[in-house]
Amino acid sequence: MSTEFGPLIDRMARARRAELIALRHRLHQHPELSNRERTTSALVAGHLQSLGLDEVRTGIAGYGVVGVLRGGLPGDRVAALRADMDALPVAEASGLEFASTAIDDGYPGGPHPVSHACGHDCHTAVVLATAGVLAELRDRLPGTVVFVFQPAEEGPPLDETGGARAMLAAGALADPEPTMMFGMHVSPLPAGVVGYRAGTAYASSCVVRITITGLQVHGSTPWMGIDPMPAAAGIIGGIGELYRQVPAYHAVSVSVGHVEDAGRFNIIGQTVTLFGTIRCAVESDMHAVQQKLLQLAGHQAAAYGCTAETEFLQPVPSVVNRPQWIDAMLPTLSRILGPGRVVEVPLTLGYDDMSEFVNAFGGAYLSYGVQDTQMDADELRPLEGGRGLFPNHSPGFYADDDCLVDAVRVHAGVAVAHLAGEITVL
Numbered sequence: 001m002s003t004e005f006g007p008l009i010d011r012m013a014r015a016r017r018a019e020l021i022a023l024r025h026r027l028h029q030h031p032e033l034s035n036r037e038r039t040t041s042a043l044v045a046g047h048l049q050s051l052g053l054d055e056v057r058t059g060i061a062g063y064g065v066v067g068v069l070r071g072g073l074p075g076d077r078v079a080a081l082r083a084d085m086d087a088l089p090v091a092e093a094s095g096l097e098f099a100s101t102a103i104d105d106g107y108p109g110g111p112h113p114v115s116h117a118c119g120h121d122c123h124t125a126v127v128l129a130t131a132g133v134l135a136e137l138r139d140r141l142p143g144t145v146v147f148v149f150q151p152a153e154e155g156p157p158l159d160e161t162g163g164a165r166a167m168l169a170a171g172a173l174a175d176p177e178p179t180m181m182f183g184m185h186v187s188p189l190p191a192g193v194v195g196y197r198a199g200t201a202y203a204s205s206c207v208v209r210i211t212i213t214g215l216q217v218h219g220s221t222p223w224m225g226i227d228p229m230p231a232a233a234g235i236i237g238g239i240g241e242l243y244r245q246v247p248a249y250h251a252v253s254v255s256v257g258h259v260e261d262a263g264r265f266n267i268i269g270q271t272v273t274l275f276g277t278i279r280c281a282v283e284s285d286m287h288a289v290q291q292k293l294l295q296l297a298g299h300q301a302a303a304y305g306c307t308a309e310t311e312f313l314q315p316v317p318s319v320v321n322r323p324q325w326i327d328a329m330l331p332t333l334s335r336i337l338g339p340g341r342v343v344e345v346p347l348t349l350g351y352d353d354m355s356e357f358v359n360a361f362g363g364a365y366l367s368y369g370v371q372d373t374q375m376d377a378d379e380l381r382p383l384e385g386g387r388g389l390f391p392n393h394s395p396g397f398y399a400d401d402d403c404l405v406d407a408v409r410v411h412a413g414v415a416v417a418h419l420a421g422e423i424t425v426l
């Protein structure tokens with residue numbers, strides 16, 4: 001039944017191309033860090049209101065926005081499309097004429113340069129344009145579509161809450177309750193290619209904070225105090241060996257990305273704080289890795305006469321795409337994109353808190369290629385003469401504008417196919 005919508009959706013999505021790209025550029029030039037998405041969410045809410053949706057709810061778990069579109073035909077299904085809105089503290093080096101020059105002075109640890117180095121500007125613009133397409137089709141939709149705009153996917157400041165879990169806790173999706181969640185994350189896959197993975201698609205994650213405490217003293221007389229620096233170095237070095245303490249068949253990564261000390265060249269500070277992250281391909285490994293890290297930090301600190309407090313914060317579960325959902329979606333994806341543009345991809349040790357939604361309501365989270373790359377056997381390579389391969393979060397990350405219309409076609413097509421009963425899992 002939903003096939004009859006295909007040509008209509010294609011036409012409507014293409015008609016919105018200029019609007020889509022303008023929206024994306026505007027978002028890209030005004031990036032906001034996690035839990036500070038004030039102007040982004042105002043733009044989102046204003047756009048949804050202009051489409052005449054049945055409900056536009058704002059201020060959910062911070063700056064979250066939910067739009068509800070009730071179709072004109074009877075139907076119990078509720079397709080939810082999710083976009084995240086936040087940017088990253090990364091100085092953009094994409095070379096684009098609409099590159100961000102934004103600085104956030106007030107954010108903890110700042111001032112930070114801010115840019116959409118994870119491409120959430122694309123997600124937001126694509127779901128807004130999809131809302132426009134589906135609003136035009138409203139009278140013919142047999143069910144409801146919910147548009148979910150989420151703040152703080154990249155993790156809020158450590159003393160704040162936010163993100164998908166906070167939206168659920170705030171009842172954002174209690175009524176109407178989705179019967180399917182769908183979303184796609186932009187990635188360095190070839191532009192216009194959808195990557196899917198049944199089972200665990202994104203790793204489980206947590207933030208690690210290790211505070212090592214010694215005794216502050218003059219830099220010239222370390223023996224008169226307790227220097228926490230060697231303990232910090234020992235812990236960082238030991239972290240590189242943790243992977244050998246879980247089965248070698250299970251991918252694990254533990255990284256320290258930020259070290260904060262309280263000293264200066266001639267003061268040995270009282271504390272050193274390490275900030276990092278644990279990622280596990282097999283969710284059940286997380287507890288074991290945390291225990292190994294606790295043991296390492298405690299004993300390394302003790303070896304130098306220090307203490308270590310190790311905290312695991314902001315846990316995010318794995319994105320697990322149930323194979324039945326992937327099987328149900330593949331025919332629709334192939335029909336929309338054509339042959340060779342729907343490919344199986346390996347698991348990533350990246351995380352995404354879309355997992356909270358997919359775990360709660362079913363559906364799937366896929367990736368969407370936006371770069372000048374090609375698949376060479378299983379390896380992704382830059383296309384000759386193209387703009388290169390730049391992973392998410394790198395300063396050079398970029399997304400091709402032209403492929404975003406097809407992302408709108410996919411979002412709209414999957415939502416309609418769900419309402420029509422073609423993509424569903426009992």
Ligand SMILES: [Zn+2]
Pocket residue numbers: 118154392393
């Ligand atoms: Zn990211």
Ligand SMILES: [Zn+2]
Pocket residue numbers: 118119120153185
């Ligand atoms: Zn992201």
